Amino acid sequence: MGSVRHGTALLTKGTNVSIDSAPVIQKTTPRSVVARTFGKWGLSGAATAIVFVGFVLVPLVPGQFWIYVATEILILGLLAMSFNMLYGYMGQISFGHAAYFGLGAYGAGLLMRFFRPGGGEIGYLDFFLSLLAGPPVAAIGALVISVFVVRLTGIYFAILTLAFGELLYYIVFSWYSFTKGDDGVQGLLPPPFFQDAVNYYYFTLAVVLISALLMWRILESPFGYTLRTLRDNQRRAAFLGINVRLHMSVNFVIAGTFAGISGALWGPFQRSIAPGLLGWQESGVAVFMALIGGSKIFIGPMVGSAIYTFLHAFVTIYTVYWPLTIGLVIMAIVLFAPGGVLGLFQSWFDRMTKKNDATADRSAQTRQDENTL
Amino acid sequence: MADLNALLIQLFAGLSRGMVLFLLSAGLSLIFGVMNILNFAHATFWLLAGYITVTIYAYLADTFAPGFLLLVPAVLGATAIMVALGLLIERVLIRRMYDRELPEQLLLTFALVLILGDVIKLIWGVQNRRIFVPVTPMQAFGVFINPYYFFLIGAGFAVAIGLWLFLHRTKYGRIVRAAVYNREMVNALGIRIPMIYAGVFAAGVGIAAFAGGIFSPLLPMALGNDIDIIVQCFAVVVIGGFGSILGTFVASLLVGIVYSFSILIWPDGALAMIFLIVIAVLIWRPWGLFGTELRS
Numbered sequence: 241m242g243s244v245r246h247g248t249a250l251l252t253k254g255t256n257v258s259i260d261s262a263p264v265i266q267k268t269t270p271r272s273v274v275a276r277t278f279g280k281w282g283l284s285g286a287a288t289a290i291v292f293v294g295f296v297l298v299p300l301v302p303g304q305f306w307i308y309v310a311t312e313i314l315i316l317g318l319l320a321m322s323f324n325m326l327y328g329y330m331g332q333i334s335f336g337h338a339a340y341f342g343l344g345a346y347g348a349g350l351l352m353r354f355f356r357p358g359g360g361e362i363g364y365l366d367f368f369l370s371l372l373a374g375p376p377v378a379a380i381g382a383l384v385i386s387v388f389v390v391r392l393t394g395i396y397f398a399i400l401t402l403a404f405g406e407l408l409y410y411i412v413f414s415w416y417s418f419t420k421g422d423d424g425v426q427g428l429l430p431p432p433f434f435q436d437a438v439n440y441y442y443f444t445l446a447v448v449l450i451s452a453l454l455m456w457r458i459l460e461s462p463f464g465y466t467l468r469t470l471r472d473n474q475r476r477a478a479f480l481g482i483n484v485r486l487h488m489s490v491n492f493v494i495a496g497t498f499a500g501i502s503g504a505l506w507g508p509f510q511r512s513i514a515p516g517l518l519g520w521q522e523s524g525v526a527v528f529m530a531l532i533g534g535s536k537i538f539i540g541p542m543v544g545s546a547i548y549t550f551l552h553a554f555v556t557i558y559t560v561y562w563p564l565t566i567g568l569v570i571m572a573i574v575l576f577a578p579g580g581v582l583g584l585f586q587s588w589f590d591r592m593t594k595k596n597d598a599t600a601d602r603s604a605q606t607r608q609d610e611n612t613l
Numbered sequence: 614m615a616d617l618n619a620l621l622i623q624l625f626a627g628l629s630r631g632m633v634l635f636l637l638s639a640g641l642s643l644i645f646g647v648m649n650i651l652n653f654a655h656a657t658f659w660l661l662a663g664y665i666t667v668t669i670y671a672y673l674a675d676t677f678a679p680g681f682l683l684l685v686p687a688v689l690g691a692t693a694i695m696v697a698l699g700l701l702i703e704r705v706l707i708r709r710m711y712d713r714e715l716p717e718q719l720l721l722t723f724a725l726v727l728i729l730g731d732v733i734k735l736i737w738g739v740q741n742r743r744i745f746v747p748v749t750p751m752q753a754f755g756v757f758i759n760p761y762y763f764f765l766i767g768a769g770f771a772v773a774i775g776l777w778l779f780l781h782r783t784k785y786g787r788i789v790r791a792a793v794y795n796r797e798m799v800n801a802l803g804i805r806i807p808m809i810y811a812g813v814f815a816a817g818v819g820i821a822a823f824a825g826g827i828f829s830p831l832l833p834m835a836l837g838n839d840i841d842i843i844v845q846c847f848a849v850v851v852i853g854g855f856g857s858i859l860g861t862f863v864a865s866l867l868v869g870i871v872y873s874f875s876i877l878i879w880p881d882g883a884l885a886m887i888f889l890i891v892i893a894v895l896i897w898r899p900w901g902l903f904g905t906e907l908r909s
Contacts, residue, residue, distance in 0.1 A: 333716045388896055395651060395715060399851050400895045403888040406844075410885035520844070524723070531720055561735070567727030574721045575709060 283589045287582060288539045291546075295445055299438045307437045309553045311509055314441075314448045315502050317545030320529035321455060321538075322498035327527070328535035329459055330491055331471030332397045335523050336405020339385075340378040340496035342518030344503025346412060347377030349425045349513045359427025367431050371504045378500020379493055381408065386492040390485045393474065402520055409518040424514030428507045444505055451501050456538060458494060467491055528566070532573055534580025543582055623873050625762045629831065631869025632769030633659075636824035637842065638849040638861045639776055640817025646793040646856035647813045650707060650718050654725035656843035658695055658818045662825030663834040664733055665691040667742040670829075681746050688826030692819055699818030703811050711810075726839065734836060743833040761830060768827055772820065773862050780858065789813060793856055845872070845884070848891045854904020864902065 298310040323337045351373045353359060355366040362370070385404045392400055412419045419425070434440045458464055466487055469477045478484050507513045516522065525548070526541075533544025548566070555565045577584045641655045670687040677683060702725070710718045751760045780786040792799045792809055800806045825834075832838070849868050853860030868887055875883035894901065 327716065333719075388892070392895060392899055396851070396895060396899050398715075398719075399847055400892065402844075402847070403891040403895070406888045407885055407892065410882050410888075414879070414881045414885075527716070527720070531716065561731050563727035564731035564735075567724040567731070570720055570724040571706075571728070574713075574717050574724065575706075578713070578717060 283582070283586050284538050286589075287537065287543065287585070291539055291542055292449070299441060304437050305553075307441050309549060311437070311441045311444050312553075313542075313546045313549045314444050315505050315509060316525065316529065316549060317542035318448045318451055318502035318505075319499050320526045320533070320541030320545050321452065322495045322502065323523075323526040324530045324535055324541045325455065325459065325467075325491060325495040325498070327530055328537075328540070329464065329467045329471060330488060331474075332393060332488070333527065334389075335398050335402035335520055335527070336408075337401070337495070337499055337526050338520070338522030339405035339408045339518045340382050340499035341503040341506070341522065341526075342412065342513075342515070343381045343408070343496075344374035344378040344500030345506045345513045345517050346419060346425070346503075347500065348374035348504035349428050349507040350419070352428050352507065353425055359429070361429045361435075362431060364431045364433075367434070367508070371508075374504025375497050375500035378503060379497040382493045382496025382499075383489075386489040386496075390488040390492060402523070405518065405520055405523055409515055409520075412518055413515040419515070422515065424512055425507070426512045428511050428513065430508040434508065440509060444509070447501065447505060451498055452542075455498060459538065463487070463490075528570060530580075532570070532580055534582030534586070536579060537582045537586065540580055540582045544580065547581065619877075620874075622758065623877060624870065625758055625766075627870035627873025628866065629762050629765040629769075629828075629869075630873055631866040632765055633824055633828055633832075633842070634845055634849050634869055635769055635862055635865035636772060637821050638846045638853070638865055639773070639858060640820045641846050642850050642853070642855055642857070642861050643789070643813055644817045645850070647789060647796075648707075648711065648810050650710060651715065651722070652707075652817070653719055653722035653843060654729065655817070655821055656839040656846060657726045657729045658699065659821040659825040659842065660834060660839040661698075661729055661733060662691045662695045662822030663829045663832075664737050664742055665694055666826040666829045667744055667834060668737075670744050679746070684744070684746065684827070684830065687744075688823060691826045692822040695822030695825075696815045696819040699815040700811060703814040707814060708807070708810070726843075730836060730839065739836060741833040741835040742829075744830040746830045759831075765827060765831065772823070773858070776820075777858050785812075845887060848887050850901075851891055852894045852902060854901025857901065857903040860901055860903025
């Protein structure tokens, strides 16, 4: 029963991924400026460009604090974007996605400690080798778990991913001899060049940018469009001859791998890792970010990460009642902006880029047709 | 071999833990079955009710002599307050979520968890609260056991039987069960679905509040307890099968006892054992031990 309603809700909503409309503009009005500047790219492209420029400029802000915040935004944003490959594009909500983030962090962190058993600064080669070890660990974890979770959908998918995530958490938590359990792994000092906050920030930006480009390439490929079909109507997809479980499984592993990349970046950034990285609270953060920013738009989760992380850094300066604050924010978003912050912009943007009502209605109609698949 | 007495005490602790889980999961399962809302905040209502009970009890104990009987007005008062709060939340917030997607519903109720958790912190501070009811341990099966365990287990059984009788033997119970299977048809028969929704939500919150009240002498109320419990309630509901009172009951006892004994063997991993059961059930019988395949 639940799944049926879920499915129809998704169908009527359709996808909001912008398609170029390229209207011809004569007069110069605020509306036409927006349309001329960004209409060609669509909101997704415009938002991506703005976000990217913003990130490049962050180190101009005085003070190390905001560079740390921006690095955190990037890393958690990549985690949220990888989560959104499952949620926004495949229509399944995972409550255990941080497990792969944590596996990536532990894969990289433990190898760093292997190269430098006492902890402390390590060489460049060892550093890069360690980082490279993170994503495969996450991918293997995701591969094993995907075999089981892709058999289910909806609430059952959510709870099974949660259960596996928590299981991994408890394994890391309890396996003291290998993972140092609750103590976590300390002293993950990167090589001298990367100890500088700005350098590590730009390094993170480069890795996240490359990951995002890869993710975009995957999601705009026929594979990506098959995922959208699975989201909108899994039964019809199966009738079309699509191997549903295989596609879900492959996407699950890819999303887990990207989560692993972000996890690998986390240890050298924080200089330590702890089992909590795998826990469901961390998974919940990824879910929040995707929904705050807008899960129907590619860059949405990154925007959500910026809002969430910035708010967290800002609010915790003044009060210990952070949960209350973020709770009210989430409630407001769910009630008044169900498409997330970018979803709000999307409707505004659609109004701004309309040429006139008649053609706009027609193009909106074609867009609807194109998007409903 | 482990001490037999210790095992027996652990069994009673597990059974009473199972009763908390049952009282919470029954409401959770009913609300999900009827309204299709998975209420993340269910255990937070339970926790809030526990704090309210402690406060009413403390107030009464100042006026009268502390004792077991004072629990009755304290629990009833807390339950009444929570039912009113439940109705208010259903009318103001939950009502808007009926046609939304599952993640949005989860997110809204999770926002409630965060907000109510901080409200508790604002009102009661961060210390744990509990009621000290003067009871003398009684001897049963050769060990000394807090007699309150028997009361709790009895109360759990009473609610389970009462709920079953309500759902299967009364007119309103039949309407609720009908709404689980086909709410459009129930609506078409002239029954006002919004009233049913509000009633079911308030009743679920009421049972949770009752559980919070009667357990406050046994479990200290602490921030974060709600999250610990709600995850286990999800486990119970999945293991038992959504919408099955019997399944929820059996799964609650199973999870309570497994948790209780795992603490003896692998203290850090007690929850991991429960998740293992969840994984096994979801892979083997996704609709739960007592659920029907139709509802998966």
